[in-house]
Amino acid sequence: MPPIEIAKAGMGAVGVKVPHTMAERLLILLSRYREASIAVVAIVLVVYFQVGSDGGFLSPQFMSVVLRDTGRLGLIAAAEVMLMITGEIDLSLSAIFSIAPYVMALMSVTWGVPLAVGAVVGVLIGVLVGAINGIITVRFRVPSLISTVGMLFFLQGIVVSIYNSQPIVAPVEQPFNAIFGQSLYQPSDALLSWHGVTAFTPFLWAVLIVLALALALNRTTFGLHTIATGSNIIGAREIGVRTDRMKIYNFMIAGGCAAFAGIINTAQFTSADPQAGSPFLTLQAIAAAVIGGTSLLGGSGTVIGALIGAFVVASLNNGLVMIGAQATVSDIYLGAAIIAAMILSIQVDRLRTRRRL
Amino acid sequence: MNMQTIPPLAADAPVVLEMTNISKSFGAVTALVDVSIKLRRGEVLALVGDNGAGKSTLIKILSGFHQPDTGTIVSQGKEVRFASPRDARAQGIETVYQDLALIGDLSVFHNMFLGREYRKRILGLNLLDNRKMRKQAQIYLDTLGISIPSVNSTVDLLSGGQRQCIAVARSIYSSPRILVLDEPLAALGVRESAHVLGLIQNLRQQRQVSVILIVHNYNQIFEVCDRINFLHSGEVALDASTADTSEEELIRIVKSGLGRKAIDAAAAEVRPGIV
Numbered sequence: 001m002p003p004i005e006i007a008k009a010g011m012g013a014v015g016v017k018v019p020h021t022m023a024e025r026l027l028i029l030l031s032r033y034r035e036a037s038i039a040v041v042a043i044v045l046v047v048y049f050q051v052g053s054d055g056g057f058l059s060p061q062f063m064s065v066v067l068r069d070t071g072r073l074g075l076i077a078a079a080e081v082m083l084m085i086t087g088e089i090d091l092s093l094s095a096i097f098s099i100a101p102y103v104m105a106l107m108s109v110t111w112g113v114p115l116a117v118g119a120v121v122g123v124l125i126g127v128l129v130g131a132i133n134g135i136i137t138v139r140f141r142v143p144s145l146i147s148t149v150g151m152l153f154f155l156q157g158i159v160v161s162i163y164n165s166q167p168i169v170a171p172v173e174q175p176f177n178a179i180f181g182q183s184l185y186q187p188s189d190a191l192l193s194w195h196g197v198t199a200f201t202p203f204l205w206a207v208l209i210v211l212a213l214a215l216a217l218n219r220t221t222f223g224l225h226t227i228a229t230g231s232n233i234i235g236a237r238e239i240g241v242r243t244d245r246m247k248i249y250n251f252m253i254a255g256g257c258a259a260f261a262g263i264i265n266t267a268q269f270t271s272a273d274p275q276a277g278s279p280f281l282t283l284q285a286i287a288a289a290v291i292g293g294t295s296l297l298g299g300s301g302t303v304i305g306a307l308i309g310a311f312v313v314a315s316l317n318n319g320l321v322m323i324g325a326q327a328t329v330s331d332i333y334l335g336a337a338i339i340a341a342m343i344l345s346i347q348v349d350r351l352r353t354r355r356r357l
Numbered sequence: 358m359n360m361q362t363i364p365p366l367a368a369d370a371p372v373v374l375e376m377t378n379i380s381k382s383f384g385a386v387t388a389l390v391d392v393s394i395k396l397r398r399g400e401v402l403a404l405v406g407d408n409g410a411g412k413s414t415l416i417k418i419l420s421g422f423h424q425p426d427t428g429t430i431v432s433q434g435k436e437v438r439f440a441s442p443r444d445a446r447a448q449g450i451e452t453v454y455q456d457l458a459l460i461g462d463l464s465v466f467h468n469m470f471l472g473r474e475y476r477k478r479i480l481g482l483n484l485l486d487n488r489k490m491r492k493q494a495q496i497y498l499d500t501l502g503i504s505i506p507s508v509n510s511t512v513d514l515l516s517g518g519q520r521q522c523i524a525v526a527r528s529i530y531s532s533p534r535i536l537v538l539d540e541p542l543a544a545l546g547v548r549e550s551a552h553v554l555g556l557i558q559n560l561r562q563q564r565q566v567s568v569i570l571i572v573h574n575y576n577q578i579f580e581v582c583d584r585i586n587f588l589h590s591g592e593v594a595l596d597a598s599t600a601d602t603s604e605e606e607l608i609r610i611v612k613s614g615l616g617r618k619a620i621d622a623a624a625a626e627v628r629p630g631i632v
């Protein structure tokens with residue numbers, strides 16, 4: 001509705017002030033549709049890599065790599081978004097990403113527990129760790145930036161000491177592996193074949209969960225109270241929002257998402273590496289969330305933006321190598337992208353408040 | 358609207374709320390000592406006192422935000438305990454806090470219904486009924502004569518006066534029995550103040566709502582209030598009806614920082630027989 005009003009003013013009866021220049025209109029659009037702005041960046045990036053790689057970037061084979069990384073990163077980024085909206089952050093997600101599938105694989109090889117059961121246990125571990133993170137943050141008032149760093153080392157220490165840092169070869173069980181991710185797309189696969197589709201299941205799971213989170217965030221009481229908690233915690237409490245619970249619930253969701261991402265990762269590589277998730281994974285996910293339009297100040301954020309942000313990060317990581325850059329160069333671009341995204345985000349916020357758009 | 362014509366409160370109006378011997382400390386800081394207040398149906402009670410006198414603490418206990426160390430709250434003849442703001446709301450006690458408790462990142466209509474959202478089931482999911490909330494908020498604000506650009510705009514884009522109006526509107530939406538307003542006129546212009554005071558008068562006359570008002574402008578107290586409680590250092594130093602007190606006397610008492618008894622006694626000492 002509002003863009004039409006702007007258009008009317010532009011067509012303007014005499015005396016009606018035309019309020020916005022092109023640049024301002026662009027900023028208005030960016031502030032209203034944060035996902036749209038990052039989607040434009042993603043498309044530009046795809047076109048750039050597609051041209052630079054003579055058409056190799058959008059091949060099913062290469063896309064299965066980019067989308068696998070997108071799914072893994074996107075799940076964790078979406079988890080961080082939920083927390084960042086409540087004004088918290090979880091730096092232990094990479095350790096949950098490692099420990100959940102490790103327990104699953106360990107239960108399978110030592111006791112013969114089916115992978116599906118182990119996966120449920122793994123996700124529950126993630127949810128439990130999230131609850132502990134939440135309780136430490138809320139009840140003991142330790143800032144999550146620190147409490148979750150403690151949890152990161154604690155869990156990482158546990159997972160490497162279980163089996164002397166050895167990766168466990170996870171058995172292949174069907175249909176478990178087909179549902180949660182097979183090995184990558186092979187040149188001989190047809191896109192619509194069984195193996196062709198299952199090569200993309202990690203990404204499809206991420207899309208499914210991100211859509212569910214988006215629904216929860218934008219269309220439920222839970223989402224409303226999550227935003228209220230991060231936007232004005234005292235006010236939310238005064239009006240009766242259970243802010244402590246909202247934070248704990250979101251820590252639990254984040255832990256569950258990270259565990260699930262780790263399990264998908266293991267299903268795809270058929271190996272549970274105790275060091276599968278480096279803290280770098282969490283930092284990349286936070287970067288994806290910020291690039292996707294989530295504020296670090298709490299109160300606003302978009303999980304769909306986080307998934308697109310994850311695609312941008314995964315494209316930068318893989319695409320630059322593909323067009324012939326050194327692997328290390330991609331971090332330079334990623335770093336620049338994060339800084340640019342932060343500057344843009346804060347400027348758009350300021351403009352929005354100043355002009356009362 | 359002529360503010361001067363307050364119909365006198367019926368002498369036999371029932372007591373709707375009684376807070377007795379409420380004490381509260383925050384660590385080493387004592388905020389309230391044995392404070393007792395009584396509120397009758399349809400009464401408008403002014404709480405006055407300097408900064409730090411304990412006014413806000415008292416109403417935050419009444420609204421369930423803080424819990425008292427000692428003391429009792431009797432509402433509708435029954436002793437109640439408010440563990441959270443939800444409990445107080447369930448008892449029909451609505452509060453407009455000094456900070457307004459509005460969520461800047463949420464739209465006006467979401468703020469209006471925060472904590473009591475309309476929902477509907479779609480495909481087995483319990484989702485927000487945004488359309489209904491939007492419509493109800495619009496109708497309600499129109500009825501109250503509160504004009505804002507759009508119920509869809511987020512609260513952080515509204516002016517201070519508009520926010521205050523939204524907060525007041527939200528608090529009276531559920532037809533509370535008791536309305537608590539912590540400096541409701543602080544950010545309002547003359548016209549907006551008159552509007553909010555008019556709303557309070559209407560609520561009192563038409564629905565017999567009881568109101569506790571924290572105000573600093575003593576003019577306004579004499580316009581709308583039936584009774585004044587003056588809090589000083591965490592104690593009620595004066596409890597008087599507006600009919601028995603003049604603005605000058607109130608100012609004199611507040612300035613002295615003592616209760617009326619103490620002032621009267623001091624005056625009697627200086628000029629015996631004149632009091």
